[in-house]
Amino acid sequence: xxxxxxxARLLQALVAALLIATLCFxxxxxxxxxxxxxxxxxxxxxxxxxxQLAEAVRLELGxxxxxLTQYAAxxxxxxxxxxxxxxxxxxxxxxxxxxxxxxxxxxxLLALALSLLFGPTLGLLAGIRPxxxxxxxxxxxxxxxxxxxxxxxxxxxxxxxxLWLGWLPPAGFGSWRHLLLPALTLALGLAALSxxxxxxxxxxxxxxxxxxxxxxxxxxxxxxxxxxxxxNAAIPVVAxxxxxxxxxxxxxxxxxxxxxxxxxxxxxVHAIIARDVPxxxxxxLIMGLLFIFINLLxxxxxxxxxxxxxxxxxxxx
Amino acid sequence: xxxxHWLGRWLLLLGVLSGxxxxxxxxxxxxxxxxxxxGIEPARSGYIFSRMQVAxxxxxxxxxxxxxxxxxxxxxxxxxxxxxxFRLREGVLFHDGSALTADGVARSxxxxxxxxxxxxxxxxxxxxxxxxxxxxxxxHPFVALPAYLAHYSTQVLAPTAYxxxxxxxxxxxxxxxxxxxxxxxxxxxxxxxxxxWGDRPAIASVRYLAVGKxxxxxxxxxxxxxxxxxxxxxxxxxxxxxxxxVRTETVTVPRTRLLKLNVASPFFSDLRVRRALSLAxxxxxxxxxxxxxxxxxxxxxxxxxxxxxxxVDLAALRYDPGEARRLLAExxxxxxxxxxxxxxxxxxxxxxxxxxxxxxxPVLASAIQAQWREVGIDLQVAVGNSSEIVSRHRDGSLQLxxxxxxxxxxxxxxxxLLQDFGPEGGDWGAxxxxxxxxxxxxxxxxxxxxxxxxxxxxxxxxxxLQQQLPVIPLAWSELRVAxxxxxDGLRVDPFELSYHLSALRWAE
Numbered sequence: 001x002x003x004x005x006x007x008a009r010l011l012q013a014l015v016a017a018l019l020i021a022t023l024c025f026x027x028x029x030x031x032x033x034x035x036x037x038x039x040x041x042x043x044x045x046x047x048x049x050x051x052q053l054a055e056a057v058r059l060e061l062g063x064x065x066x067x068l069t070q071y072a073a074x075x076x077x078x079x080x081x082x083x084x085x086x087x088x089x090x091x092x093x094x095x096x097x098x099x100x101x102x103x104x105x106x107x108x109l110l111a112l113a114l115s116l117l118f119g120p121t122l123g124l125l126a127g128i129r130p131x132x133x134x135x136x137x138x139x140x141x142x143x144x145x146x147x148x149x150x151x152x153x154x155x156x157x158x159x160x161x162x163l164w165l166g167w168l169p170p171a172g173f174g175s176w177r178h179l180l181l182p183a184l185t186l187a188l189g190l191a192a193l194s195x196x197x198x199x200x201x202x203x204x205x206x207x208x209x210x211x212x213x214x215x216x217x218x219x220x221x222x223x224x225x226x227x228x229x230x231x232n233a234a235i236p237v238v239a240x241x242x243x244x245x246x247x248x249x250x251x252x253x254x255x256x257x258x259x260x261x262x263x264x265x266x267x268x269v270h271a272i273i274a275r276d277v278p279x280x281x282x283x284x285l286i287m288g289l290l291f292i293f294i295n296l297l298x299x300x301x302x303x304x305x306x307x308x309x310x311x312x313x314x315x316x317x
Numbered sequence: 318x319x320x321x322h323w324l325g326r327w328l329l330l331l332g333v334l335s336g337x338x339x340x341x342x343x344x345x346x347x348x349x350x351x352x353x354x355x356g357i358e359p360a361r362s363g364y365i366f367s368r369m370q371v372a373x374x375x376x377x378x379x380x381x382x383x384x385x386x387x388x389x390x391x392x393x394x395x396x397x398x399x400x401x402x403f404r405l406r407e408g409v410l411f412h413d414g415s416a417l418t419a420d421g422v423a424r425s426x427x428x429x430x431x432x433x434x435x436x437x438x439x440x441x442x443x444x445x446x447x448x449x450x451x452x453x454x455x456x457h458p459f460v461a462l463p464a465y466l467a468h469y470s471t472q473v474l475a476p477t478a479y480x481x482x483x484x485x486x487x488x489x490x491x492x493x494x495x496x497x498x499x500x501x502x503x504x505x506x507x508x509x510x511x512x513x514w515g516d517r518p519a520i521a522s523v524r525y526l527a528v529g530k531x532x533x534x535x536x537x538x539x540x541x542x543x544x545x546x547x548x549x550x551x552x553x554x555x556x557x558x559x560x561x562x563v564r565t566e567t568v569t570v571p572r573t574r575l576l577k578l579n580v581a582s583p584f585f586s587d588l589r590v591r592r593a594l595s596l597a598x599x600x601x602x603x604x605x606x607x608x609x610x611x612x613x614x615x616x617x618x619x620x621x622x623x624x625x626x627x628x629v630d631l632a633a634l635r636y637d638p639g640e641a642r643r644l645l646a647e648x649x650x651x652x653x654x655x656x657x658x659x660x661x662x663x664x665x666x667x668x669x670x671x672x673x674x675x676x677x678x679p680v681l682a683s684a685i686q687a688q689w690r691e692v693g694i695d696l697q698v699a700v701g702n703s704s705e706i707v708s709r710h711r712d713g714s715l716q717l718x719x720x721x722x723x724x725x726x727x728x729x730x731x732x733x734l735l736q737d738f739g740p741e742g743g744d745w746g747a748x749x750x751x752x753x754x755x756x757x758x759x760x761x762x763x764x765x766x767x768x769x770x771x772x773x774x775x776x777x778x779x780x781x782l783q784q785q786l787p788v789i790p791l792a793w794s795e796l797r798v799a800x801x802x803x804x805d806g807l808r809v810d811p812f813e814l815s816y817h818l819s820a821l822r823w824a825e
Binding site: 032033034037038040041042043044045046047048049050051053054056088089090091096099155158159162163166169170171172173174257258259260261262266267270273 | 353355356358360361364433435500501502503504526527528529530532533536537539540541542556674701702703704705707708710711723726736744745
């Protein structure tokens with residue numbers, strides 16, 4: 001059962017890698033402006049950029065070759081599991097990604113952990129009494145947080161925690177203190193949604209006959225929620241986590257630039273501006289594979305939480 | 318409220334603990350700027366390593382922008398102007414402990430010459446060591462050569478800094494600070510080089526962080542997280558104005574925002590039209606509102622920082638829309654039914670290309686659009702990326718470009734002018750325009766003359782550009798720096814060659 005799931009996801013990863021490489025290549029070609037000039041400007045600074053420099057870069061990188069040749073070369077490289085060299089810094093893409101992915105993973109994990117701390121907790125409390133004051137307050141809060149773009153939310157958090165309270169550094173990296181504000185920015189956005197999903201799931205569970213049965217059996221609030229509520233309500237919440245990874249990856253791009261955090265999102269933005277095709281392909285590939293891996297994890301977790309999913313498949317077979 | 322206190326206490330405790338762990342070390346100077354570190358090759362991000370005083374060049378500039386010795390103590394040129402000798406400073410050690418030799422310097426300059434830096438644009442035929450001197454031979458006389466050797470792409474690195482293929486594999490310089498870690502593209506850390514040839518720097522460790530967003534940079538200065546913050550937008554200064562722990566310093570830099578015109582196009586070939594376009598611009602208004610400093614309104618192309626080039630006696634560029642309309646009418650451009658000027662059935666509708674790497678450019682473009690509409694010109698604005706101006710210059714499709722030009726690519730503006738106003742024009746300079754008298758002056762300046770004649774020629778260049786307007790100057794530029802009151806001894810270099818970290822000290 002499990003092996004089928006893993007094989008399917010592996011196959012998906014392979015197809016995704018091929019698609020990502022092709023799409024990145026095609027999209028980078030359709031961007032306006034001359035790639036050699038963009039690369040030259042990123043390498044040597046816009047002030048020093050000239051046509052002469054752009055021509056030197058074009059020759060050095062073989063950008064004058066026919067597009068199909070360039071595309072084939074980039075696919076062959078990928079087939080050898082070689083991500084190539086950054087056109088701007090000249091360093092191996094894999095080396096740059098190792099550093100950046102490390103930073104981004106810490107940020108994403110902390111953001112996820114914080115969001116799980118805030119979101120589902122608030123959702124559970126709100127869902128036990130739908131329409132109660134906790135429910136209405138959390139609804140208002142999540143609309144507000146969700147409506148704020150991460151850029152603005154991040155600046156507000158810097159104002160509060162760095163400027164007024166002086167507790168945390170506004171930007172930079174290297175210690176856990178630097179990680180907190182960007183992670184919080186992401187976590188609040190994530191929690192805004194996951195609290196509502198949890199609330200709906202909990203409300204549904206609270207209205208279910210088995211919940212009423214538990215209550216009549218004489219279980220008090222906490223034991224009842226723990227024994228009959230949490231696991232049942234967790235299924236949609238966990239399934240939803242897979243979707244949230246999209247928000248996380250998207251958010252990382254904005255938040256890392258704001259907080260001067262050397263992660264994969266920051267690298268992607270700069271690589272696109274610089275037309276650094278190998279860097280773009282590398283970062284997007286890693287993000288795509290990460291996404292597939294997260295979904296595999298979520299699938300597995302859902303099956304653990306809800307054995308019926310396995311049973312149904314057995315029946316269908 | 319209880320929750321906030323609880324969280325606060327925890328954070329405070331953790332802060333104290335992490336502070337205690339570092340307590341034994343002296344305070345690290347935190348420098349923040351927008352520039353990312355693209356790599357260690359000097360032609361790429363060399364300016365960061367020059368400014369942070371890791372690597373040094375043969376020459377540099379003093380506070381007045383005059384050329385000054387650095388790794389070379391003196392230099393002289395042969396009578397025919399073809400052979401330059403640079404005498405090296407004695408007793409200089411690289412960060413790896415090896416001594417600075419003429420051999421090593423020659424090798425670094427060869428590297429710079431073969432690469433994409435400014436030295437590749439000079440007709441150097443040979444670079445050779447000769448005792449304690451380095452000799453550069455030229456194809457034809459070029460008096461600005463010493464200024465080119467202040468450029469970061471000519472940094473002198475230790476022989477061990479290069480690999481077998483001649484690429485830079487480690488940044489081993491001679492400066493007062495030594496690289497201890499590098500996390501491209503954002504951060505580097507430095508420690509004091511105890512064996513530097515100059516006075517021992519007071520500050521032992523330094524960190525540079527690249528922060529792209531001006532808002533974040535300002536907040537870092539305001540919160541005390543950064544001690545020295547470079548390149549703040551005028552809009553960001555508000556956060557800092559009432560902060561007692563921070564002061565701001567502003568210097569004018571040799572950079573001008575200007576309009577590049579395609580003089581070969583039928584719209585701009587008539588000098589009267591170019592003058593009218595210039596007269597229709599309210600520079601003081603634009604500088605006052607958008608750059609928050611009226612004094613940045615450009616009265617001529619070269620800002621006052623460029624002494625010898627800025628000519629105080631030159632009649633300033635004026636704002637006079639009435640005169641502009643009159644000149645346009647004289648050139649045959651008359652208002653049509655739609656209020657837009659027409660001539661021989663052609664409507665005065667042109668497009669301006671600009672880019673957003675400098676955040677003020679698109680805003681200035683909108684203001685120009687509105688002001689030219691007043692005199693009957695229909696201007697379309699296209700905001701793209703900086704390379705569009707270069708590529709559209711090359712294919713001839715550019716009508717107007719709005720850009721910000723740095724006249725201190727090398728500390729002598731001659732370097733930029735030769736690129737911009739040569740016989741073919743320049744990617745960032747004239748388009749479809751050249752002037753024999755100007756060319757003669759630039760050639761004369763390159764070959765070298767005595768000082769008085771030099772100044773006359775420099776001001777002659779400024780005069781011709783003011784008269785002919787192949788580019789229309791808009792506004793000069795300034796560099797805004799926020800500095801913590803804990804720091805003493807700040808020197809802000811308008812040429813941005815160095816941050817002079819070695820002269821900084823913590824206030825008592």
